[in-house]
Amino acid sequence: MRNPSNKFLLLGMALAIALGPLLLQMDSAKAAGKSNWRIGRVYNRLICNNCHRQDGGKVISPINRTIADWKAYFASDVHKTAGKAKPSVRYYTSREYRESIKHKSKAAAKFLKFPDDVMTAHVIEFYIHGAKDSDTPARCQ
Ligand code: HEC
Secondary structure: OOOHHHHHHHHHHHHHHHHHHHHHHHHHHHHOOOOOHHHHHHHHHHHHHHHHOHHHOOOOOHHHOOHHHHHHHHHHOOOOOOOOOOOOHHHHHOHHHHHHHOOOOHHHHHHOOOOHHHHHHHHHHHHHHOOOOOOOOOOOO
16 A cells, blocks of 8 residues: 555445445435325326316325326326327426416426425325325315
């Protein structure tokens, strides 16, 4: 170990090895377990269904489908294949979308703080929590 840069390299590697798993754990803790159906419910009511209600449209309720169907729906990320609505349901939970409507939606402005994945997880949690075959089926108005 004559060369000091070697020493730093080793130190850096040791740190990376020690910290790597910790950072990974924190990440997955954030991604899992933290989703909150109550936040999803508010988002669904004020943003998703606010649009579905327009032009005499029908609101979308968790009770419309089973837990498995909702999981498949969100995993496929197909929002609606025809018409002028965007084809990706994740687009409607994205910051990009919230940003685009924040001038007319206080809710969208308020929810801007959530990263895309977190916001999507809250909404999915709401649909699963209120699914047809859940313990708490939920119909929206
Ligand atoms: C800009 C308007 C708009 C927004 C915002 C929007 N949707 Fe939609 N959505 C539509 C339209 C239009 C349809 C088609 C309605 C129909 O076929 O009756 C639709 C249909 C759906 C359907 C039914 C699709 C099917 O094949 O049966 C689901 C589920 C859905 N949206 C979920 C969501 C969720 C969840 C959000 C919010 C994260 C959302 N939508 C946000 C416009 C929107």
